[in-house]
Structure formats: structure tokens, C-alpha cells
Amino acid sequence: MLNVVLFGPPGAGKGTQSEKLIEKYNLAHLSTGDLFRKHLGEGTDLGKLAQKYMDEGNLVPDSLVIDMVKDKIASTTDAKGFIFDGFPRTVPQAVALDDMLKEFDTTISGMVALEVPDEELKKRLLDRGKTSGRADDQNEEKINNRIQVYKDETLPVANFYNEQNKFNQIHGVGSINDIFQEISAVIDKF
Template sequence: MLNIVLFGPPGAGKGTQSEKLIEKYKIDHISTGDLFRKHLGEGTDLGKLAQKFMDEGRLVPDEVVIGMVDEKIKDSKEARGFIFDGFPRTVAQAKALDELLEMKELVISGMISLEVPEEELKNRIKERGKTSGRSDDQDESKINTRIKVYLEETLPVASYYESQGKLTKIQGVGSIDEIFTSICEVIDSY
């Protein structure tokens, strides 16, 4: 079973590349952003709690996120694998994910990190904000907070998977198809 962590800062192109990878490899998509939006759209208590943290540009607590991921995996019994998009965001989440997968006799095949310079990220997020309707994509201070949180709290996850020999860095600047080809070369090596 192919289980990939697609990693990178906000605006790196994880969502765009995930769509292409799902189509090519026929694996299920686990995006915490999508899970949060589902709960927000349904007005669940969990969704309201997640929204409070997201509005402040902060990370949603690990136990909430892991519970959502576990639920999604249980609901995907026929999956050929998973692409984790925007998750795990902390080393604690990475360890919890490894433990969760181990209980299901699964492992992470590898982490692919999209590397994009900070100014490019800010420009991409602002452009996305013009069409996404997401208020956090249109507010410069929230964009800066999200990038700062990524650098301080999320980036260490790459070292966690690197210590397991599972990290590959891909240049995330270029055409969507060029980046996709580079990602596929890595996945095909698994």
C-alpha cells in the first residue's frame, strides 16, 4: 500500500499536486483542510473548535486532528493507499500517525517536501485568496503567521521523516507538470 506525506509550507502547491497524484495512483486523499471544512460546513462542535484555532492562524490540537484522520482511514476500507496533504503538521502528529498506521499494519512509504521560497509563497497565497474566498488567504498578517507557524512548528516534521530515511525534497517552483513529473519519479522509486 502506497502512503505518502506531501509536505510543504502554505502555498507550496500541495493541493494542486495531490489532485494529480490521486488521479494517477488511484490513492485516497486525506487533507486535514478538507476534513476541517467538512466539519465546519456541517456545523459540528469539532468544526467550531477547529475554526477558532484556524482563525487565529494556530494549529488545531493533535488529538482532534488524529481522530479525524482515523475516522477517514476507517471509512476508506478499499483504499490502495493514502496521500496525506497538510498533515502531519507537528512531530507529535507524525509520531501519532505512525502509531495509528502501525495498529492498522500500515507505514508511511515516504515524505515528499515541496521547497518554495517565502516571497513566492506569499504571492501564491495572495493570488489564491482572490478566488478561494478564504479570508486567511487575503490577510497579510495571517499569511505571515501561517508561514511563521510552519517554520517553527511544522518544518521539524521533515527532520523526523528524514531520520527514517523517508524524506525527499522537490523544487516546488516551475510548471505544475514539471513539478508533478519530479514527484512521480520519487513515488515510482517506492
């Protein structure tokens, strides 16, 4: 299996690139943000639990995220592998992911981290907020909080994969296609 962690701050382009990568490599897209937004839209209990965290740009508690990912992996039977987008966002989530994949006799092939300056992220997210309807894209205060949460809680995940020699960084500013080519070149070596 080919299992890729697509990593980066909010607005880095993970969702955009994931859509292209799943086509090219025939992978399943596992975006925890998309899954939670689906639960929210359907008004499930999980959606109701997650909403207060998401709306403020905070992380949903690890246990809720991990259980949801387990369900998704278990119910995706025909995939050649996964693009993990927006997950793992904490080190405990990364540890849990390793354990889950072990059960399927597979592992993370590598991480691709998209690096984008804060000012560019803010610009993109405010722009996305005009059409996304996402509460967490609507104002600068929430966006700043998300970038701070990323630095405090999520960046250590990059070290976790670096220690396993699975860390790769791509500059995430430029044309969507150029960035896609660069990510593909990295994945082709996994």
C-alpha cells in the same frame, strides 16, 4: 499500500499536486485542511472548535486533528493507500500517524517535501485568497503567521522522516506539470 506524506509550507502546491497524484496512483486524498473546512461548512461541533484556530492561521490542537484522521482512515476501506496533505503538521502528529498505520499493518512509504521561497508563497496565497473564500488567505498578516507557524512547529516533521531515510525534497517552483513529473519520479522509487 503506498502511503505518501506530501509536505510543504502553505501555498506550496500540496492540494494542487494531490489532486493529480490520487488519479495517477489510485490513492485516497487525506487533507486535514479540507476535512476541517468541510466540518466548518457543515457547522459540526468539531468545525466550531477548529474555526478559531484556522481563521487566525494557527494549528488546530493535535488531539482534534489525530481523532479526525483516525476516523477518516478507518472509514476509507477500499484505498490502495493515502496521500497525506497538510498532515502531519507536528511531530506528535507524525508519531500518532505511525501508530495508526501500524494497526493496519502498513507504514509511511516516504515523504515528498515541496520547497518554495516565502515571497512566492505569499504571492500565491494572496492570489488564492481572491477566490478561495478562506479567512486564512485574506491578508498578509495571517499569511505571515502561517509561514512562521510552519517554520516553528511543522519543519521538525521533516527531520522526523529524514531520520527514517524517508525524506525527499522537490523544488516547487515551475510548471504544475513539471513538478508533478518530479514528484512522480520520487514516488515511483518508494
